Amino acid sequence: MGSAQAHSIVEPGRLSKRVAVVLVALYALFAVVPMAWIVMTSFKTTEDAIAYPPKVVFDPTLEGYVHLFTNRSRQTEEYMQDLPPAEHWWQEIVREDNMVITGPSRFADRYLNSLVIGFGATFLSVFFGALAAYAFSRFKVPLRDDLMFFILSTRMFPPVAIAIPVFLMYRELGLNDTHLGMIILYTAVNLSLSVWILKGFMDEIPREYEEAAMVDGYTRLQAFVKVVLPQAKAGIAAAAIFCLIFSWNEYNFAILLTSGNAQTAPPFIPLIIGVGGQDWPAVGAAATLFILPAVIFTVLLRKYLLAGITFGAVRR
């Protein structure tokens, strides 16, 4: 197939590989710098965060994180001098700016809400999704293709079009601003993803496995639980992580349907900017803590990214 140094697409030459590495690395830099910048900002003081030219080298502080988790009030110098010595390092940090901590902020609650709603919705959508996917994969369900397309098409609905009636419906049912309401909603939104991904994975498991198990005396249901589900582990993990990331990141429904009790972190984080001027380190801290799980899951999931983003249409 030609001489060794011949330039061919089949085996790219050394030079072309080198050029490719450089260009891809440049783009990767563009992808990573904004994220790295926000993480850096979370460790700056408020002054350093708005310094120009932007500071790359700075004295790291946890001020942003303390601000994120607390409410503070500004006091006079005299008041500050009369205070007993600070008991904790976080009190120390805010006292430098003549402030005292008046209580915890609502961020921890919002974060917890995100976790509860995220995991609740993920569990339910993967559970129901796995059942439906198995049925679509193995049985002659009437109108199967139409149903599958219908399930996918629910993703095309503009969120606000659903949000208006859901808002009214939830108001009637008393589900507005409740964890249960949000879990049900996110479960429904995630179902399309979970059914499609899992059907793709289950289609690839040979039917012979279950048939053999059923010959051995398993019922169909037992075969599904004990043979098919373990074989579909990878698909279940991929579907679960994608559902979790979706619920974790969701904002449109959260901002329209929650306001206090069940509010998740995404509608809350932008509000931090407003509290006490432009507190960018606190915003950075919130963003850092919030994107951390998504980053970890992306790294864990990297093999299945493709299956996840294409609803299982492209699996490798």
Added chain:
Amino acid sequence: MTQVSLKAPAIRRLGGGTGPRQRVRGLSDRALAFYFVLPSLLLLLAINIFPLAWNIYLSFTNYRANMPGFPVRWVGDLNYARLLGSEDVWAAMQHTAHFVGWAMLIQVILGFGLAWLLNRKFKGAGLFITLIALPMMLSKAVVGTFWTYIFQPQSGIFNYIVNFFADVGEFTMLGNADLAPWALILVDTWMWTPFIMLIVLAGLRSVPQDLYEAAEVDGASSWRQFWTITVPMVLPFLMLAVLFRSIECFKLFDMVAELTSGGPGSATELANIFLKRQAFETWRTGYAAAFAVILFVTTFGAANIYVKFWTKVKER
């Protein structure tokens, strides 16, 4: 519904009775299929179809969600007539078209380019793919929030970098009606280029290598190989990626809400931002519902035509 649910146990009894010795253990396959698909369908009916139908009904009324006692009147196609005659609606559609068009074009070029480079299989490609993919797994609302920090006119790192390369002085990306739409496109590109890249990369990897080898033997230039082998083979993948992406772009709300909330003026008022303002700020629920129907029909219709076209390309 009741009719069908009565059927299931009947089938089971039948299944148990017909085979002389071969009694079906557990639920019959048809019953199982029914019970497995049912919860998902019910959930989608309750949270997607019912709200959608309600939304369509509301679109023919003068309903206002903030005035529960207000008499609801059937107004026929008045909302639709008003919408189609409104300059704001056309402006919002124009902004959306501008955004979707440019974002798609830039992301396709960058995404294809990156995939093409990554397909050279150099060392470390996997790491670069993960790094580049990270932004798309983050919350759009949080991304919007921290890019407002990056775009800060006095202290933002974006302005610093632009001034480093071209001395343009102080400027504001988000506060300028000419620049703000491009700020949206830039952030969307930062976030979603990896989506196209991943899918195109899967397409490139699916091209059988012997096609290139055969072309090489025939003496086809790399340029010719690219246009006669690579492009046609990858096109179905690319088109799928563009379909998913344009639906998402068309629906975009959260990122814009946090970056510009439609401003300055209405320069970045995309369709869904306009919709949310009508529905939850001016509380013209019926009017907003009509706009939601128009958006849904547009997306759904366009997606259907596109899928038909895509199927043709795929089968070629």
